[in-house]
Amino acid sequence: MIEKSIYDDYKIAFSDSYTNDDAYYFIFNNNRELHLTSDKTLPQELTYINIDFKLYIGKFKGKDTFVVNADGDDSFFDLKDVYDIDRDIYLMATRAVLVRDWYINHQYCGRCGTKTVLDENDMALKCPSCGQMHYSRIAPAIIVAIRKGDELLMAKHSYHETIRYALIAGFVEAGESIEEAVHREVAEEVGIKIKNLKYQKSQSWPFPNSLMLAFTAEYDSGDIKVDGDEILKAKWFKKDEIIRYDSDISISDWLIQNFIESF
Ligand SMILES: [Zn+2]
Helix, strand or coil: CCCCCHHHCEEEEEECCCCCCCCEEEEECCCCCEECCCCCCCCCCCCCCCEEEEEEEEEECCEEEEEEEECCCCCEECHHHHHHHCHHHHHHHHHHHHHHHHHHHCCECCCCCCECEECCCCCCEECCCCCCEECCCCEEEEEEEEEECCEEEEEEECCCCCCCCECEEEECCCCCCHHHHHHHHHHHHHCCEEEEEEEEEEEEECCCCEEEEEEEEEEEECCCCCCCCCEEEEEEEEHHHCCCCCCCCCHHHHHHHHHHHCC
16 A cells, blocks of 8 residues: 555645646546546646536645546546556546546435535535535544454455455444444454454555555454355465455555564
8 A cells, every 4th residue: 555645745625616727637427437537647737628617626746636527438547547557646636536526426415305505614515405414424444453463364255256355354333443344344244253353453445435544353262153245255364375365455455564564
């Protein structure tokens, strides 16, 4: 995962009316793909005609920056591919795409159906009828590297496209703390108890809108039991048995890397 802060290159701001043509443009299409120029960098002019909206989101590398949604499919790249093309652009795009999603998803009030308007103060879409405020939505999720001696617990998820084993992970449910979410997910997915739960770090994961909270823990008690539905198999891996991911984009890979390097 990228170790630098998004704010190393970014000064946050927001406006739907500010304009300056000398700018960087994060242009997304309706598949959430990012447009890059022929030399695979950010466009500095707005060549697309069929633009849905243009929003000012602050300064990236000292230059005014806009998020745009456009109807297009030529030279658009999946965000995970952008990570391999340019890490700085990817990091900024993880925010830009969430601003785009927020604006698209809250054009109408989810409570009463009225067309929303931008709030004067916050990056929020406000309902003029019932007053409901609609902010960008982030879904917190936990991921945990569970260790037993020199082994790491990994599980095979039924929803995974590949046959690969992965760390235990899941969304935080309404009403629980993040620590409670870890203990519950581990109990539900593999049926064991853990101890010495330690928070490590977090990562914005815009696929589609997660905030990943990474933990380490140690095995405490119980035998592995999987439900056979969400989780097909789970087992303990020695470091040489772990099959790494193709990409180091995720905090999951960072946890696995730390486990391997701990010997
Ligand atoms: Zn409303």
